[in-house]
Amino acid sequence: MSKRSKIGYVSSQRVQKVLARAGVASRRRCEQLIEQGEVKVNGVVIDLGATVGINDEITVSGKPVLRRKTHITYMIHKPVGVVSTVKDDKGRPTVMDLVPHVRGLHPVGRLDADSEGLMLLSTDGDLTYTLTHPKHRTPKGYRVWTREGSLSSNARQKLLRGVKIDDGLAVADEVKILKGGCFITIHQGRNRQIRKMLTVIGYTVSRLVRVRIGQLVLGKIGVGQFRILQADDMEAAGYTFEGS
Numbered sequence: 693m694s695k696r697s698k699i700g701y702v703s704s705q706r707v708q709k710v711l712a713r714a715g716v717a718s719r720r721r722c723e724q725l726i727e728q729g730e731v732k733v734n735g736v737v738i739d740l741g742a743t744v745g746i747n748d749e750i751t752v753s754g755k756p757v758l759r760r761k762t763h764i765t766y767m768i769h770k771p772v773g774v775v776s777t778v779k780d781d782k783g784r785p786t787v788m789d790l791v792p793h794v795r796g797l798h799p800v801g802r803l804d805a806d807s808e809g810l811m812l813l814s815t816d817g818d819l820t821y822t823l824t825h826p827k828h829r830t831p832k833g834y835r836v837w838t839r840e841g842s843l844s845s846n847a848r849q850k851l852l853r854g855v856k857i858d859d860g861l862a863v864a865d866e867v868k869i870l871k872g873g874c875f876i877t878i879h880q881g882r883n884r885q886i887r888k889m890l891t892v893i894g895y896t897v898s899r900l901v902r903v904r905i906g907q908l909v910l911g912k913i914g915v916g917q918f919r920i921l922q923a924d925d926m927e928a929a930g931y932t933f934e935g936s
Contacts, residue, residue: 704744704745705743705744706741706742707722707726707731707733707738707742707743707744707750708722708723708740709817709818710744710750710757711731711750711757711817712817712818712820712821713759713763713816713818714757714759714796714817715763715796715798715815715816715817716752716757716796716817717798717817718798718820718821718824719818719820719825720821720825722817723740725752725753726738726739726740726742727740730752730753731751731752732750733748733750734748734749735749735751763814763815763816763819764794764814764815764920765812765813765814765815765816765920766797766812766813766814766918766919766921767810767811767812767908767910767913767919768787768790768791768810768812768813768913768917768918769808769810769910769913769914769915769916769918770787770790770808770809770810771808771915771916772805772807772808773785773805773806774786774787774790774805775787775805776799776801776802776803776804776805776811777799777802778798778799784805787799787811787813790916790918791813791918794815795815796815797813797814798813798814798815798820799811799812799813800812800813800814800819800823800824800905801820801823801824801881801905802881804883804884804887804900806900807900807901808901808902808915809834809901809903809910810902810904810905810908810909810913812905812908812921819926823905824881826880826881829879830879830905830906831877831878831879831904831906832877832878832879832881832902832904832905832906833875833877833903833904834875834876834877834878834886834900834901834902835870835875835900835901835903836873836874836876836886836890836897836899836901837873837898837899838872838873838874838890838895838896839895839896839898840895840896841872841873842869842870842871842872842874843869843873844869845869847893847894847895848869848874850893851863851864851867851876851890851893852864852866852867855892855893856892857882857885857888857889857892858888859882859883862878862880862882862885862888863878863880864876864877864878864889865877865878865879873898887900906929907929908921908929
């Protein structure tokens, strides 16, 4: 059994939140690092649930953590063929190639390589946690075109009731029948979920564009382009975080 300190400080915050805010990783990943014994506060390995004050020193895998006072979040229009990871072993272009390099920047969620549309890149682990953790049920909206054209009313009902894909039942929150396909809103974020759902009911996706994440909308951002989200953008969308 490892000897770990259960540290608590007055006017403090949980370590995983501080690490996420510093851009170390998403909050879930920071929790894993703590559980793996990679995080120390003032030289002492900590347990999950430990808190830190403003003057405490934190290290991750032996490296000091510099606490970030401000964060940056990019809204990008990911092109087809670009992968939503920091690096790619196959040498494919990644979303990180679309924006200026910033320490701690990471993709907020993912989007299939053969899909396009709205993605966020941020240094803010709290924002990542809020938008990607299943408990928050963040809605995501997609404009979909299929080889078969517009969905039938019967197909729409099947998606709303839920269809079984390889990893369980997948349910659409909203489906609008449009020319050439449909508009689908889901809150789940499983791998290639919409493509799999449509395949089950006899449709093949020819193009898929994500246009909304929560209250954030792609708008007129061109393919491969980005814009920096300002504080008022985030507040208008209902996302406000201490120190951002």
